[in-house]
Amino acid sequence: MLEVDGIDVFYGDAQVLWDVGFEVRPGELFVLVGANGAGKSTALKAISSLIRPARGRIQFEGEALHALEPHQVVERGVVHVPEGRRLFPEMTVEENLLLGAMTRRAKAKRRSSLEWVYELFPRLQARRRQPAGTLSGGEQQMAAVGRGLMGQPRLLMVDEPSLGLAPILVGEIFSIVRRVHEEGVTTLMIEQNVQQSLAVCDRACVLENGRIVLHGSGQQLLHNDQVRAAYLGL
């Protein structure tokens, strides 16, 4: 469904990604793990055309994404929930959600999407008229994922949903991502929380210093000695 093939990405002169490639298959929950600064967010930004790779190809259902503008990528159904939630703090929760339905396809289904999101996140419905900036961290993450879902994604990309959350909420967020995925949304998640994210995913790959060093099923990686030593401290 999504093929990232040998991309090199630079910020100015500084190269951040080297020959990064992976594939997300239809219907799966794919996780990209790695330490701080490995280049995970950069890889997502390249997929959504927020930055352009210097080399390599990114294809979604056979179409080259790297030639498109960010809003055109969203029109293809590739929706990015950015790192750190990035809600519009002065708008209400519901306004934030509705703004997630930007494309024609998403606009047409706006009402039913909103119901779906409120069903997934009842806490958002209770706070729908509240400015998004006043939500708790966990609620903001729900709103951010909800805003992504409003775009009727065919591929949902979530950047570190566990960022800054208490351990108990991390579990909750992962089960939400899992539930969204079970509703049939192909999902690409970025995580630092290696143990828990590998446990919920179908397949994963490990990014280290801008290079893919491992890939395989979640279970394979959980039992991989290298992963256990480097990320799980075992």
Added chain:
Amino acid sequence: MNVLQRILPPRLRPIALFAILSLLPAAVRSPYFLHLMILVLLWVAIGAGWNILAGYAGQVSFGAAAFFGAGAYASGLLAVKAGMSPWWGLAVGPAVAVLLAFPFGALTFPLRGAYFALATLALGEIMRHVATIWESLTEGMVGILILRTFASESPYYYMALALAAASVGCVEWIVRSRLGFYLVSIREDQDAAASIGIPTTRYKMIALSLHALLTGMAGALYMCYMGYIDPKVAFSLHDISIMAILVTIVGGVGTAYGPVLGAFVMVFLQEAFRTGGFGALDAVNKALEWRVLDWAIPYIKQAHVLAFGVLVVIVILAMPNGLLGGWARHKGRKRQAAVCSE
């Protein structure tokens, strides 16, 4: 407050304001007062345009003078060089300003925050220098002088009123439409806006074009009304670009009626200083045998820029959302309806 609510519900207030302003020339015959009101109305339009770009879309412009001057010169040059009526400037002026805005936006929208603001500052200054140096076209510092079409102020007053009302109406419409939400989303978080699929460059360009259009039209009308411009007047950094910012900040950034209030306050404040309290200072001085104010009055009369600075500091500290309050006031069902409507 409650009494006011009952006599004049908020929905009717703009209409009441417009009605009062329409009747003003009939009620007040003083040309001097009408002159000040024309300036107020021009500033309403310029402030509204600045508000769209900076207040809603979050792209601060120090370049209103570039578009004001472009509109004014377009109108003046049509009259002087092409022998046409300067009134054509009302169409050509804003068009020239928007044509200037397009390449400028394309070049500078990758810049963020202060860097974009600096680029707009540079644009205004570049335009001023070009207008000064390109004497074969602009007559340089000599300036452009045309004859006013009407001797009385009131036709100009009504045109300025129409422009101001259209500008405020435009902002009102934007606030209620999807466009307003897209602009605010860019202001609040441009990257997030891009990542949910808002074509941010397109909407920033729309906001810049409206800034250029309204400011350019005000410039063209200014030319027709005042009959004289030179590069220092038309491309003035502090009297146009900074004033556009002050009008909006004092009245209320991101509110439809903030620039209206701001324009009144700023124009009358400026005039009060220039004339020494509309002559009151001189009268007091004359009444007092001991001419204590003799030396102070010339300084006071030139102190409006200082007073503006103090006023802005006070407003920002005490009322960060300006005299009329901020975007927060537009909360409620009306806004909800806007996002939901097509």
